[in-house]
Amino acid sequence: xxxxxxxxxxxxxxxxxxxxxxxAGLTVAGFDVQPEVVAALSGGRxxxxxxxxxxxxxxxxxxxxxxxDETVIATAAAAVICVPTPLAEGDGxxxxxxxxxxxxxxxxxRTGMLVVLESTTYPGTTDEVVRPxxxxxxxxxxxxxxxxxxxxxxxxxxxxxxxxxxxxKVVGGYTPACTExxxxxxxxxxxxxxxxxxxxxxxxxxxxxxxxRHVNIALVNEMARFxxxxxxxxxxVIHAASTxxxxxxAFYPGPGVGGHCIPIxxxxxxxxxxxxxxxxxxxxELAQExxxxxxxxVARRAQNLLNTDGQAVHGATILLLGVTYKPDIADQRxxxxxxxxxxxxxxxxxxxxxxxxxxxxxxxxADDLPGTVTSADLVILVQNHRAYDADAxxxxxxxxxxxxxxxxxxxAHRL
Numbered sequence: 001x002x003x004x005x006x007x008x009x010x011x012x013x014x015x016x017x018x019x020x021x022x023x024a025g026l027t028v029a030g031f032d033v034q035p036e037v038v039a040a041l042s043g044g045r046x047x048x049x050x051x052x053x054x055x056x057x058x059x060x061x062x063x064x065x066x067x068x069d070e071t072v073i074a075t076a077a078a079a080v081i082c083v084p085t086p087l088a089e090g091d092g093x094x095x096x097x098x099x100x101x102x103x104x105x106x107x108x109x110r111t112g113m114l115v116v117l118e119s120t121t122y123p124g125t126t127d128e129v130v131r132p133x134x135x136x137x138x139x140x141x142x143x144x145x146x147x148x149x150x151x152x153x154x155x156x157x158x159x160x161x162x163x164x165x166x167x168x169k170v171v172g173g174y175t176p177a178c179t180e181x182x183x184x185x186x187x188x189x190x191x192x193x194x195x196x197x198x199x200x201x202x203x204x205x206x207x208x209x210x211x212x213r214h215v216n217i218a219l220v221n222e223m224a225r226f227x228x229x230x231x232x233x234x235x236x237v238i239h240a241a242s243t244x245x246x247x248x249x250a251f252y253p254g255p256g257v258g259g260h261c262i263p264i265x266x267x268x269x270x271x272x273x274x275x276x277x278x279x280x281x282x283x284x285e286l287a288q289e290x291x292x293x294x295x296x297x298v299a300r301r302a303q304n305l306l307n308t309d310g311q312a313v314h315g316a317t318i319l320l321l322g323v324t325y326k327p328d329i330a331d332q333r334x335x336x337x338x339x340x341x342x343x344x345x346x347x348x349x350x351x352x353x354x355x356x357x358x359x360x361x362x363x364x365x366a367d368d369l370p371g372t373v374t375s376a377d378l379v380i381l382v383q384n385h386r387a388y389d390a391d392a393x394x395x396x397x398x399x400x401x402x403x404x405x406x407x408x409x410x411x412a413h414r415l
Contacts, residue, residue, distance in 0.1 A: 003029040003065070005185070006076035008101040010037055010066065012048045012331070013118060013153040014082035019051060019059055020164040024189035027063040029072045033100070041066040049157050049329040074108035078185050080116045081105070081130075082153065087264050092271040093121045095129060102130045106137025114147040114181050120206050120265050122272040126150040126199040127174065143175040149182035150199040152206030158329040168192040172202030210265040211284055216251040218287035221294055224253035224415050228301075235405040235414060253415055255382055255403040256294040256336025258325025264334065295336045298403055298415070299343035302378055305399055305413060311377060314348030319366060319376040321393070322383025323355045330357035337382045338362060352376070356387045373397050381406060 004026035007014045018028045032038050040047060044057040056064075065072075073079050081101045088094035098119050105115055115134060117126050126149070131142045142148040151171045156162060169190040173179030183193045196202045220238070227234040234253065242250045267288065270281040303313045323337035324330060332338070337353070341363055344351050351363045352372065359365065366372035373379050379397040381390055384404040394400035394412040403415045 001027075001065075001075065003027045003072070003076040005029070005078040005080060006031055006073045007080050007082055008032075008073075008104065009081065009083035009097070009119075010041060011082065011084065012050070012157055013155050014080075015041075015046075015048050016050055016155055016164050017080065017082060017118075017153075018064055019055060020189045022059045022062040022064050023165075025063075026188065028059075028065070029076055030064060030066045031070060031072065031104070032066070032068060035068050038066045038068045049331055050155075050163075070104040071108060073105055074110055076113070078114040078116065079105045079109075080118055082118045085119045085121050085268075087267060092275070093125075093268050095121065095125065098125070099129065099133060102133040103137060106134045109134055109138035109140055109146060111140060111145050114149070114178075114185055116149045116151050116182055116185075118151055118153045120152060120210075120268070121203060122268040123200045123203045123207070124272075125203060131174065143178055147173065147175075147178040147181040148199075149173040149178050150202040151182060151186065152202060154206075154209075157331055158326050165189065166191050168194050170194045170196060170202050170205050172196035172199045174199055204269070207265055207269040211269060211287075213251070214257065214266045214291065215283050215287045216249075217254075217257055218290040220251050220253045222290050225297065228415075233414070252405060253403075254294070254336070255298045255340055255380075255415070257291045258333065258335040258337075295339040296343050298336075298340055298380070298401075299347065301413075301415070302344065302349075302380060302401055303347060305401060306378060309399070312348075313344070316349050316377040317375070318344055318349045318351050319372050319379045320351065320353040320363075321355070321379060321381045321388060322385050323353050323358055323361055324383055324385075327383055327385050328357075332358065332361075335383075340380075340382065355383070356385055369393075370396060 006029040007018050008031045010030045010032040018030050021028050041056055044053055046053050046056045083097035083101050085093040117130055131148055140146050149171055154167045169186045171182045171193055173182055179195050183195055187193050224234050238250050241248050266284045270284040273281045306313050306316055323335055324332050325335040341351050352366045353361055353363055354366045354369050373393050373396045378399045380401045381404055384406040390406035391409045394407050394409040400412045402412045
């Protein structure tokens with residue numbers, strides 16, 4: 001059997017991409033090195049937030065074949081790498097999954113195939129890391145025997161408005177012909193394809209998107225600190241500024257940044273600038289410093305709220321509401337709730353949590369939400385899931401600290 005595409009890595013990026021391709025009528029081989037993931041998907045069970053078990057069953061019926069056999073790559077017209085790139089030692093990306101996937105493709109590469117890297121990384125990875133591996137293992141030449149491109153993933157878990165089909169797809173090829181081949185491939189199931197001059201421009205575009213958010217979140221996080229000291233309601237300030245119909249985009253403070261992009265991706269660019277050019281990307285490094293200290297700042301604010309009422313944080317019961325990095329999903333990657341809980345524990349607090357999407361976490365779970373809110377010495381809204389009525393919970397609590405600006409109740413303390 002042959003496939004239109006083999007997608008390597010069946011996580012939060014690869015699986016939605018496979019779903020969209022199948023819906024467009026493409027036959028898709030999904031390759032993953034984890035046998036348990038392949039077995040679960042083959043049985044119609046999803047492990048990502050945005051796809052249900054019913055979605056997987058529909059994909060299987062429509063032409064999706066999960067496999068742990070890399071030789072299936074040789075039967076595909078295109079191969080797309082969607083593997084994770086976590087931070088490595090020194091703030092650069094850990095490319096072991098990328099090189100592993102590239103090696104698997106290289107061993108099965110044939111003339112005429114398209115290879116696309118979607119995993120977020122530093123500029124130059126496609127040309128300097130992936131291409132040599134593919135050429136060495138296959139004996140083929142990129143841009144001549146096979147096509148090579150980079151197309152950054154733009155998956156936003158939990159986003160009900162924008163998905164793989166209606167989010168514009170950026171594509172940059174090793175050669176202009178590679179760009180056109182990749183654009184033609186994605187054009188079969190994505191509404192808008194945006195071409196860049198090459199792979200480095202496409203790689204950097206992804207990092208710019210997330211650096212922009214990282215820096216602006218750091219700006220309002222720093223403002224949150226001095227606005228609190230000056231008795232200025234920053235949430236009201238942001239609301240007022242947002243009424244300007246041009247020249248302003250609202251960003252909001254919080255207990256820290258989380259997820260697979262904001263706390264990680266800008267560091268790839270900063271690391272690349274330092275290692276190749278020998279000087280710092282100061283905006284990114286400052287933003288990282290500010291955002292990384294927000295959990296400890298929230299912990300200090302919590303301590304002060306208790307102290308104001310003559311209660312020590314040592315021995316106090318503190319309930320954290322919402323421990324995922326985004327509202328209304330189960331994903332906990334890089335969630336600021338984790339360092340916040342650790343900081344509070346280091347101060348001697350008895351920390352418990354509640355989250356409708358998380359059944360097991362690093363501290364005990366409170367199953368009785370109203371009862372625990374009422375009995376806790378302090379309740380901190382860390383993530384504002386739709387299941388929470390923040391004002392109602394604030395009315396029940398002895399003390400309520402809202403880090404998301406969700407409350408209107410004057411009894412709540414806002415970040």
